[in-house]
Amino acid sequence: MRILIIEDDREAASYLTKAFREAGHVADHAADGEDGLAMALDGPYDVLIVDRMLPKKDGLSVIGELRAAGRETPVLILSALGQVDDRVKGLRAGGDDYLPKPYSFSELLARVEVLARRRSSAGAPETVYRVADLELDRLSHRVSRGGEDIILQPREFRLLEYLMKNAGQVVTRTMLLEHVWDYHFDPQTNVIDVHVSRLRSKIDKGFERPLIHTIRGAGYTVRP
């Protein structure tokens, strides 16, 4: 996957390019808004990571002009402005995801990978998600594993749905909180872990091969 990082802080940018390369991706860097926009319009990038406060052209205008030029490249906004209204502003301007600074790289990587995957699988939305012998039917709201029905609470269903939609990708606790509960704050207790472990007890208990995996320091993933 090819990623463009538009970020004026050189140290942060070189840290990011290095980390993305280590994670097996190609990362380019632009140091200001104008260069960034030119590169984004020019090159075939899978995901853009845009800082909001940039020299020459601020991040939101870069995204605005990119969208005006008809480019649908997924954009993750990375910003020190992290309040709810800042996020809303960023997403309205055409960003696809918003991560406030300071961030952890595993959170950023998880979000970028989910964004890129969503892009590649765009098209007709799937109605049935399958991972190994686990099946989730979005229309009939039925979940079964190995042919046996599993009864889930509505919230557990949405949790599993989001995990399976991004099967194979790491999904962080914050992403779950944002997408399943629509909360953008940090609960002091690790409530998400408890919800996932409940879900896990219904999905994986009694089966030889667990499907919900904990990724230490990052989050969760569903994979065979």
Place this chain on the structure above:
Amino acid sequence: MRSLLSTTAFKIIAAYLFIFVLFAGFVIGWLGFATQRQLTDQLTETITAEVRGLAEQYAIGGIRRLVDVVEERGNRPGASLYLVATFSGVPIAGNIGDLPSGTLGRPGWIETDYRRAGESATDRPHRAIAQVFGLPGNFRLLVGRDLEDRDRMRDIFGRGFRMSLLVALVLGLLGAYFVTRRVLKRVDAMTDMSRRIMDGDLTGRLPTGGSRDELDRLAGSVNDMLGRIEALMAGMKEVSDNIAHDLKTPLTRLRNKAEEALRGEASDEAYRTALTGIIEESDGLIRTFNALLMIARAEAGNQREGMGPVDLGEIARGVGELYEPVADEAGVTLTVAAGPMPVTGSRELLSQVIANLVDNAVKYGRVEGQAGEVTVTVAAEGTEAVLTVADRGPGIADADRGRVLDRFVRLETSRSRPGSGLGLSLAAAVARLHGGSIALGDNQPGLKVTLRLPRSADDPRAAIKT
């Protein structure tokens, strides 16, 4: 004095005074003019009537009879003025002694000076209005009335006009002076005080006179503003003190961990452990920082723009659902009793506040060895929406209840349990931002936190939209 003249109050009063004087002048002038005309009309009417009478007498008895009648009438008290003279002006009969020469030469209405019969040439002449006739045989007849009354009236009006002008000017200027000086004194006092406040004395307040006039109202609202600024400044100072005190500890721990790893054995495993510790420590710091920022923003009140109609009951149920498994694991029964309750606010901030309260209740609301019980209720009380989070834990002593709303206050002095001590102060800040309040009470036993928010005016959209 110059500053007095240049004040707005003085200028306004001077303008009013000018308008008043113009008006008074107009009224007095008009009255004087109308009275004069009225009096003159009366005089000419009297003269015309006299003339008619004399003409009758003349018709009956000619000049001789006219002379007799004039003699007789001229001697009555308060008589009109009569003169029968030859063409050359030699008086034959009448009560007029002397007229300016040529007066009798022009028949018709005249106003003229005259002297009464018997007055000497040195006496001051009088004014009269008169009608002059030429009679057959070159005789002249003059019938007139003295104008003294009319002229006296005119003088009275003129004097009255000048006097009232003078009095109005003097009184007006004096009034302007005193009013302006009073206003100026108060404004000067306010200016002095605001200068002192600008110099850093934030406890200063503008003086008020207690009369609830416009200056008092202005001073009152400026004082309210100053109170708010003072509270904000005090909050800022408190936060920076607390940051200095409370954040330095985790920062030091962070640094210690790194140093310790560098000092110790150079094994990958040791480094890894140290780095994991450092990341955890910084995550804690970031969380504290975020909470502080959020409190600061909520207290600055600039998040109002993100507010809209929300359902407090729905928010409470959402948080309850989020925390239900956690409570379950902790052996706490979490009950949420919340119907629809429209309020105006931020779903995000209110969710976070309720989450903090429920989190606290689940963590601390349990006596060791007993099953816990946390109840969240949302109910209407008059114009307020009241949310309570109650537990059956040890509660908080009366003396500490006010204190725990302050930033960084943790009753557990060892600070060994997780948390920043910001949860309740965030709740208080958010409550204030929403125009509400938060209070801690006794649940007998346990702690009962009550969040009060103003209810939305019965907006049907508020009830539907969640």
